[in-house]
Amino acid sequence: MPKPRIAVLVPCYNEEAAIAVVIDGFRAALPGADIYVYDNNSKDRTVEVARAAGAVVRTETLQGKGNVVRRMFADVDADLYIMVDGDSTYHAASAPKLVDLLLDQQLDMVVGARVDTETAAYRPMHRLGNRVLTGFVAELFGARFTDILSGYRVFSRRFVKSFPALSQGFEIETELTVHALELRMPIAELATPYGARPEGSTSKLSTFRDGFKILMTILNLFRGERPLAFFNIVFAVLALVSLGLSLPLAITYIETGLVPRLPTAVLATSIMLLAFLSLACGFILDTVTHGRREMKRLAYLAIPATSRD
Numbered sequence: 001m002p003k004p005r006i007a008v009l010v011p012c013y014n015e016e017a018a019i020a021v022v023i024d025g026f027r028a029a030l031p032g033a034d035i036y037v038y039d040n041n042s043k044d045r046t047v048e049v050a051r052a053a054g055a056v057v058r059t060e061t062l063q064g065k066g067n068v069v070r071r072m073f074a075d076v077d078a079d080l081y082i083m084v085d086g087d088s089t090y091h092a093a094s095a096p097k098l099v100d101l102l103l104d105q106q107l108d109m110v111v112g113a114r115v116d117t118e119t120a121a122y123r124p125m126h127r128l129g130n131r132v133l134t135g136f137v138a139e140l141f142g143a144r145f146t147d148i149l150s151g152y153r154v155f156s157r158r159f160v161k162s163f164p165a166l167s168q169g170f171e172i173e174t175e176l177t178v179h180a181l182e183l184r185m186p187i188a189e190l191a192t193p194y195g196a197r198p199e200g201s202t203s204k205l206s207t208f209r210d211g212f213k214i215l216m217t218i219l220n221l222f223r224g225e226r227p228l229a230f231f232n233i234v235f236a237v238l239a240l241v242s243l244g245l246s247l248p249l250a251i252t253y254i255e256t257g258l259v260p261r262l263p264t265a266v267l268a269t270s271i272m273l274l275a276f277l278s279l280a281c282g283f284i285l286d287t288v289t290h291g292r293r294e295m296k297r298l299a300y301l302a303i304p305a306t307s308r309d
Helices: 019-029 046-052 065-075 092-104 124-141 172-182 207-225 227-256 262-301
Strands: 006-012 034-039 056-059 080-083 109-116 153-156 187-194
Touching: 006 019, 006 046, 006 065, 019 034, 019 046, 019 092, 034 046, 034 065, 046 056, 065 080, 065 172, 080 092, 092 109, 092 153, 092 187, 109 172, 124 172, 124 207, 172 207, 207 227, 207 262, 227 262
Parallel strands: 006 034, 006 080, 034 056, 109 187
Antiparallel strands: 080 153, 109 153
């Protein structure tokens, strides 16, 4: 049987200092793989260096990693896909292990969980932010990953071709993770070494700005994928506020038969109506989401699983 066609997808922006090392590393680790570099409006010589190193170089003009990933997934045709950042921090030699795990167990995604081998590889605030966001996703969608923000992943064809890719920036890893969790795909995680960037390469991730965007993405995905749970929380908060406002009024009414603070009574009633309206929205949107999830599942199942056979 012919071997699965493997495509290495490398989104990058201003990685002149690192991209050749990435290409050479994956060519050595996976000699038969096609390596695609998608440049995202680099201002340096990333394109020239990548082309000289032998990669297929393409350009995505819409700025943001999510836009690049959407383009890569749409354009490239293969049986198995490896996505890796172009900063030479991920361990190319681990790629065969990730591929073997996916093929042997017929998985749809394997995440290379980062294990830093150098002090400078993983900034303390990035490490803390990753733990907080990973824990948040675990609470909302299930604890199946320890590193949801890793940029080193292997995908099956049916994952890539059924993934909607709506994010624009660094939120894309979160969207990939939640997509797999919500469709209950067969997935796994494998520890891989994580090194420091080479000299001349700088991180494009802003700890606070991008961290906030990722947090908002998680909340939006929770609202979109788990609307009943989301609006139940809204219902509970509004109902508690309404009860807190109305309790003193109820006590006064029992004691005197009067309602001396009519505006407060109207406010408490309005908030309780909003609470039940939120609950109704949750039930309606849950039905819509269930149907949408079924359609995504059918699109996913329409593509055969990737295997060695």
